[in-house]
Amino acid sequence: TCEPCDPLAAIGGCEPDCDLDPTAEGCESELLPCEGNPIEDPRIAAQTNSGIAGGRFGMARNGGTRMHWGLDIQNAPGASVYAMFGGTVHATGNQPRGWGNWVMIRSTVNGKTVDVVYAHTAPAVTGGTVSAGTVIGVSNDSGNLAEAIRDGDAVPHLHIEVAEVSGSLEWNDRKGTPLHLNPEGVLTTKFESNGDPVPGTSC
Numbered sequence: 001t002c003e004p005c006d007p008l009a010a011i012g013g014c015e016p017d018c019d020l021d022p023t024a025e026g027c028e029s030e031l032l033p034c035e036g037n038p039i040e041d042p043r044i045a046a047q048t049n050s051g052i053a054g055g056r057f058g059m060a061r062n063g064g065t066r067m068h069w070g071l072d073i074q075n076a077p078g079a080s081v082y083a084m085f086g087g088t089v090h091a092t093g094n095q096p097r098g099w100g101n102w103v104m105i106r107s108t109v110n111g112k113t114v115d116v117v118y119a120h121t122a123p124a125v126t127g128g129t130v131s132a133g134t135v136i137g138v139s140n141d142s143g144n145l146a147e148a149i150r151d152g153d154a155v156p157h158l159h160i161e162v163a164e165v166s167g168s169l170e171w172n173d174r175k176g177t178p179l180h181l182n183p184e185g186v187l188t189t190k191f192e193s194n195g196d197p198v199p200g201t202s203c
Contacts, residue, residue: 034203035132036188038073038084038118038158041202044195045072045157052195055157057182069175070119070161071183075139077156081121083130084186085109092123099159100143103136104171109186112164115171116186119159120145162186 033040047054050061055072059065075081087107094101099119106115121137130136139158141149148154162181163174174180184191190198 032133033082033084034188036084036186037203038082038160038187039075039079041197042073042187042189043197044191045074045155046195047072048153052193055195056191057184069180070117070159071187072154072157072159075156075158077138077140079139080135081118081137081139081158083107083132083134083136084116086129086131087116088129089125089127089136090115092126095119095143098143100145101137101140105130105136106165114181114186115163115165116183117159117161117163117171119143119161121158 031040033042044052044055046052047061050063053060054068057068057071059067061068081103083105085105085107087105089103090106091104092102093099099117101122102117102119103121103123103125104115104117106113108114118137120140120142122140122142123137125134125136139156141156145154145157145159149156160183162183162185163171164179164181166174166179169179188201188203190201192198
């Protein structure tokens with residue numbers, strides 16, 4: 001160590017205090033996901049009984065007899081969740097037996113207005129506008145996830161659902177209709193059958 005030391009300017013050969021000033025020379029900025037991804041380098045979270053397919057959108061659970069309405073992305077508890085697109089915080093809430101804590105961001109994607117739900121996510125925002133890459137919450141095991149992890153049926157993950165906005169229809173009026181979209185259609189990263197990113201699409 002050396003004294004005296006200016007922690008912001010890193011003079012005198014001292015290391016900068018990156019907690020005090022993360023933009024100081026010598027501090028590495030946190031890597032942000034590219035627009036269209038909720039975390040950096042996303043990977044699909046497998047289900048114990050239905051594998052990678054069970055983490056994807058579609059009739060993939062319980063031997064293909066149960067619908068999964070979203071996409072599960074591996075994310076550790078306490079890890080940041082980022083807005084995939086710029087938009088407005090449309091709603092936040094808690095669904096004890098399903099999503100748990102959730103954040104809903106309304107965005108325009110490919111010319112369509114959509115609501116993106118980030119579930120099992122403790123909100124860091126409650127209103128206003130956000131840009132792509134804004135931290136909107138942190139992953140947790142709220143809702144049905146804690147029990148699924150405890151029973152060995154799932155790993156910690158972020159659950160994403162997407163629905164196109166149509167008039168005054170509420171979310172539940174759009175669920176299960178063609179307005180309820182496969183999240184893989186809007187994510188920037190595309191996935192192999194094993195849940196890993198397709199080369200060249202991960203960021």
